[in-house]
Amino acid sequence: MSQTKTLSVSAEMNQGFAVTSIIDGHQMVIDQPVTAKGTGLGPTPLQYFLFAVAGCIGTIARIAAFQKKIDLRSMQIQVEGDYNPAGLMGKASEDRNGFQQIRILASIDADLSETEKKAFLDEVCERCPLHDNTKLETEVLHSLA
Known part of the structure; x- marks a missing residue:
């Protein structure tokens, strides 16, 4: 359930x-x-959004490292996204208003091989709710209070 x-x-x-x-x-x-x-x-809302993705990945990495008994000494996470600002400015655009692509680059300081680091990052990203929300469609509802 x-x-x-x-x-x-x-x-x-x-x-x-x-x-x-x-x-x-x-x-x-x-x-x-x-x-x-x-x-x-x-920061702007878009910067906060990318920071939230980085923060979620870091948090899930720490949880996963505890669970797997990995000594995760540190992790650097860079998140960048491409968007066309025309839509948010009310201008016509063939692009969607949100990010067209988000790229995550992580550096992991732990006693793991490169292959193990890649597998660890893959698992972390699969477990990360914000990674999931940016990768998959999520229904968003809005209304007046």
């Missing part, structure tokens, strides 16, 4: 572009750069 768990985040935007939230006592801010009429108080 499925044991679905629901997570919820509430955010607020007042004047300007800054969107704020308090999540488990942590003050979070998403903003736009000053050059884009924001106040530069935080």
Whole structure:
């Protein structure tokens, strides 16, 4: 039987572009750069999204390393994505509005061969919920409160 768990985040935007939230006592801010009429108080939503993917992969890697008794000394995770900003600016585009491709490059410091590191990364990415959400279609619903 499925044991679905629901997570919820509430955010607020007042004047300007800054969107704020308090999540488990942590003050979070998403903003736009000053050059884009924001106040530069935080990363953009797209940067936060890529950071969240990197954070999820790192977290799952740590869990998997504990489970497999791997001494994971460190892990560097670079996540980059390509998108066409035309759609979010309200301009016509043949591209979808989201990322067309997301690339994850990981460096793993552990006593594993290159083949074992690759298999470990593959398993971690398969277990990562955000990797799953970017790889597979997820129904997204929206409505007015």
